[in-house]
Amino acid sequence: MFKKMRRIDKKMKKEKAIKILKNSEYGVLSTIGENKYCYGVPLNYVVMENSIYFHSAKEGHKIDNLKFNKKVSFCVVKNQKPIPEKLTTAYESVVVFGKAEFVEGEEKRDALMALTKKFAPNHMEKGKESIKKEFD
Incomplete structure (x- = not known):
């Protein structure tokens, strides 16, 4: 289905x-739209079990593309270090492929709480209030 790694x-x-995925702060989600163009957008995210969760506005380019085609790729790059004398850069990266799904209910609430815990651990109460408003 996918080409072998070169x-x-x-x-x-x-x-x-998986460790790199869990410990990185953002990655680039790539989608494809009706116009057959790729669209890559940087997003913060959280890994829960075997899934990657993003939070998003309910409309926009990314959402339009996901409604058209659920196939996505997601790339995370970590520990970048230029090596000027070799004219290269060392880094670690992870690329995953999958199908995006819109989630609701408890799964959405759990993902939002996990995002809050990862990115705003000192503001959990404010996060809980914000999440509650989203479900009201």
């Missing part, structure tokens, strides 16, 4: 890839 010597173990 630089197989750079392939990391699944456990390390």
Whole structure:
């Protein structure tokens, strides 16, 4: 279904890839629209079990694309370090492919709480209030 990785010597173990995904702060979600153009947008996210969750406005380019085609890729890059003398950059990256779904109810509430805990741990009460408003 997908092409084999060209630089197989750079392939990391699944456990390390999951650790990078869980510990990174943002990644780029790539979608495709009706016009057949790709659209990549940086997003913060949280990993819960075997899923990646994003929060988003209810409309916009990304949402239009997801309604057209649920297939996505998501890329995270971490630990970038330029190596000028070799004219290169060292980094770790993870690219995943999947299908995006819009979630509601408890799953949405849990994802929003996890995002709050990850990105605003000192503001959990404010996060809970904001989440409550979203469900009212």
